[in-house]
Amino acid sequence: MFAVFKPARKAALAAIFAVSSIALSACDPIGTGGGPTINTSKPVPVALLVPRGSAQQGDAVLAQSLENAARLAIADLQGIQIDLKVYDTAGNPDTAAAAATQAISDGARIILGPVYAEAANAAGVAAAKRNVNVLAFSNNSAIAGGNVFILGATFDNTARRLTSYAARQGKGNMLVVSGDDAAGQAGRASIQNAAAATGANVVGNVSYELSQQSVINSVQTIRDSAASKGATSIFMTATTAGALPLLTQLLPEAGLDPATTQYIGLTRWDIPAQTLALPGVQGGWFALPDPTKSTQFRDRYSATYGGAPHSIGGLAYDGIAAIGALVSAGKSDALTGAALTQGSGFQGVSGIFRLRPDGTNDRGLAIATIQEQKVVVIDPAPSSFTGAGL
Numbered sequence: 001m002f003a004v005f006k007p008a009r010k011a012a013l014a015a016i017f018a019v020s021s022i023a024l025s026a027c028d029p030i031g032t033g034g035g036p037t038i039n040t041s042k043p044v045p046v047a048l049l050v051p052r053g054s055a056q057q058g059d060a061v062l063a064q065s066l067e068n069a070a071r072l073a074i075a076d077l078q079g080i081q082i083d084l085k086v087y088d089t090a091g092n093p094d095t096a097a098a099a100a101t102q103a104i105s106d107g108a109r110i111i112l113g114p115v116y117a118e119a120a121n122a123a124g125v126a127a128a129k130r131n132v133n134v135l136a137f138s139n140n141s142a143i144a145g146g147n148v149f150i151l152g153a154t155f156d157n158t159a160r161r162l163t164s165y166a167a168r169q170g171k172g173n174m175l176v177v178s179g180d181d182a183a184g185q186a187g188r189a190s191i192q193n194a195a196a197a198t199g200a201n202v203v204g205n206v207s208y209e210l211s212q213q214s215v216i217n218s219v220q221t222i223r224d225s226a227a228s229k230g231a232t233s234i235f236m237t238a239t240t241a242g243a244l245p246l247l248t249q250l251l252p253e254a255g256l257d258p259a260t261t262q263y264i265g266l267t268r269w270d271i272p273a274q275t276l277a278l279p280g281v282q283g284g285w286f287a288l289p290d291p292t293k294s295t296q297f298r299d300r301y302s303a304t305y306g307g308a309p310h311s312i313g314g315l316a317y318d319g320i321a322a323i324g325a326l327v328s329a330g331k332s333d334a335l336t337g338a339a340l341t342q343g344s345g346f347q348g349v350s351g352i353f354r355l356r357p358d359g360t361n362d363r364g365l366a367i368a369t370i371q372e373q374k375v376v377v378i379d380p381a382p383s384s385f386t387g388a389g390l
Contacts, residue, residue, distance in 0.1 A: 034147060035133045035336035036109050040327050043081035044335075047103030048316065049113035049123060054091035062115065063088070065313030066137070068305050069349075070112065073320035080324045083107075089114045093122035100126040100134070108132065110335045112319040115312070117143050124148035133337060135322070135355075137315045144359030149340060151315045151353075154360055155187050155266060158287045159194035161365045162264055165379055166233055166285070171262040172200035175231035177222055177247065179238060180207045187237030187266045203229040208243065215243045219250045226256055233262040240267070240275045248280025258283050269370060276373045287365040289350030290381035297349035318348035322355075344385060351381045 038044055048070050050063035067086055074082045085106060087099035096119035100111055104127060111127055111134045114120050120136035121143040127134050128147045136143070139152025166172050176191050178184035188205060195202045204225050208218040226234060234256065238244040244265065252258055263284040269275060270288065288294075297317070301309040325346050326334040333339055337357075345354030345362070352364040367379035 034131055035333070035340075036131055037332040038109050038327070038335055040330045040332065040334060043083040044323065044327055045083045045085070045107040045109050046320070046323060047100070047106070047108035047111045048084055048086045049089050049096060049099050049103070049111060049119075050086060051091040051115050051119075052088040053095075054089075056091055059091055062310045062313070065310035066113065066115075066316040069301065069309060069313045070316040070320050072301060072304060073317040073324070077320070077324040078328075080327050082320065082323065084320075089119050089123075091116055091119060093118045096120070097122040097126040099123070100132075101130075104130045104132050110135065110323060112316060113137050120148060120150075133335060133340060135319045135340075137312060137319075141360050146359070147337070149337075149355045149359050150361060151318055152312065152361075153289075153363055155190035156194065156360060157363055158266055158365065159187075159190040160198060160362075161287050161367065162235070162266070162285065163191065163194040163200040164198040165367050166235075166262065166264060167199040169262075171233040171264075173203050173230055173232040174200055174235045174264070175222065175226050175229060175233070176202055176205045177218070177234055177236045177238070178205070178207050179210050179243065181210055184237045191235050191237070191266065203231050210242065212246065215246050216250065219247070219254050222247075222251060223254045223256045226261055231261060233264050235264045235266065237266045240269060240271060244269070245275070245278055245280065248278065248284065252280060270368070270375045276370055276375065281370050282373075283369055283371070285367055285369055285378075288368055288375075290364065290366055291368075291375070291377060293348075293381075294350045314349035318346070318350075318353060321348055322346040352383065352385060354385060 048067060050066050051059040052063035070084060074084060087103050089096040089099050096114045100123040103111060111132060114123055115137045117138050117140040120138045124134045124147055133147045136148055136150050137152055138150045139154050141154055144150050174195060176188050178188040192202050206218055206222045206225055208214045236247060238247055265284055265286040268288055269281050269284055269286045275281060297314055298308055326339050341355050341357050345352050354362050356362060364381040366377045366381040368375050368377050
C-alpha cells in the first residue's frame with residue numbers, strides 16, 4: 001500500500017485505500033480438438049467446480065453466484081437440456097483434481113471452473129486423463145493449453161483492443177508505465193505483444209517499485225521519456241487500488257498534459273465508482289465489457305436472486321451459453337476442442353466472446369473514457385467477430 005504524506009495528494013491517495021485490489025487471476029488454454037462425444041438428444045452432463053468450502057473471504061459468495069448464474073443460463077436455453085452437478089473445490093488444487101475426477105466418473109462430459117489458476121490447472125490435468133475439456137474461470141494465460149480453456153478476461157485481449165484503437169486515433173506511439181511486480185510485468189508484455197500485432201509502437205518502458213516513493217521518483221523519468229521518445233500516449237498497467245490515482249495526479253502536475261499525450265489504462269478505471277471523481281483520470285481511455293449487456297445481466301440476476309452477482313459470476317453463464325449453443329447444432333462432437341474454438345464465438349452476458357485455439361479468449365470490449373466524473377463509451381463493443389479488430 002502507498003502511504004500519504006502530502007496534503008495536495010490527499011484526494012488521489014484516498015482512492016488507493018478505498019479501492020480493493022484486483023488480483024491477477026488464472027489461465028489461458030490451447031484447444032487441441034480433443035474431447036468426448038455426446039448424445040445431444042439427452043440431457044448433457046456438465047460439472048460446475050466452485051470454491052465453496054474455502055477459508056478465503058468471499059469465496060462462499062463467489063461459489064453461490066457462479067452456481068446461480070449457471071442455473072439462470074440453463075433456464076434460458078431453448079430446447080437444450082443440461083444436467084448440472086456442482087462440486088466444491090475449497091479453492092484447493094488437490095480438492096479440485098479430486099472433484100474433476102469424481103465429476104467425470106459421475107458422467108460429466110465437460111467441466112466449468114474452477115476459479116483459481118492452480119486449482120484450474122490441477123483439474124485440467126485430471127480431466128485430460130479422461131479426454132474431457134475444462135472451461136476455467138481463470139484469467140491467467142499461464143495455465144491455458146491442451147484441454148484447459150480460460151473464460152476470464154485477459155490482459156492480452158484488453159491490450160489488443162486498446163492498442164488497435166489508439167493506433168487508429170493517432171495515439172499509437174506508446175510509453176508503457178508498469179509496476180515491477182508479476183502483474184505489472186505481465187501487463188507490459190501484453191501491451192508490447194499487442195502493439196506489434198495492431199500497428200501501434202512501444203517507444204519505451206518505465207517501471208517502478210510498488211511504493212509511494214518509487215512512484216513519485218518515476219514521474220520525472222516518465223515525463224522526460226515521453227518527451228524524448230515522441231510518445232503520443234502513456235499506457236499504464238496500474239490498478240485503481242495501486243499506483244493509478246497517484247500517477248494520474250502527479251504526471252499532469254509534472255507537465256505531461258493529458259490533453260496532448262493520451263493516458264490509457266490496462267485495467268478498469270471505473271471500479272470503484274469513487275475513482276471517477278479523481279481529476280487525473282478524466283479523459284483517460286480504458287476498456288470494459290459491453291455496458292448495456294452487463295447491466296441487463298445484473299438486473300436480471302438481481303430480480304431472480306435478490307442481490308447483485310459477483311463480478312465474475314457471469315462467467316458461469318457464459319460457459320453454459322457456449323455449451324448450449326454448440327449442443328443445439330445436434331452434433332456429437334459439440335464439446336470437442338475444435339467445436340469450442342469456432343471462430344464465430346458465442347453471446348455472453350457481457351457481449352461476444354470466443355475461445356482461441358491456444359486456450360485463451362477474445363471478448364468484445366468497448367472503449368470508454370471519463371468525462372465530468374461519468375463513464376462515456378467512445379467506441380462501442382463489437383456485436384460480432386467479423387472485422388472486430390480484436
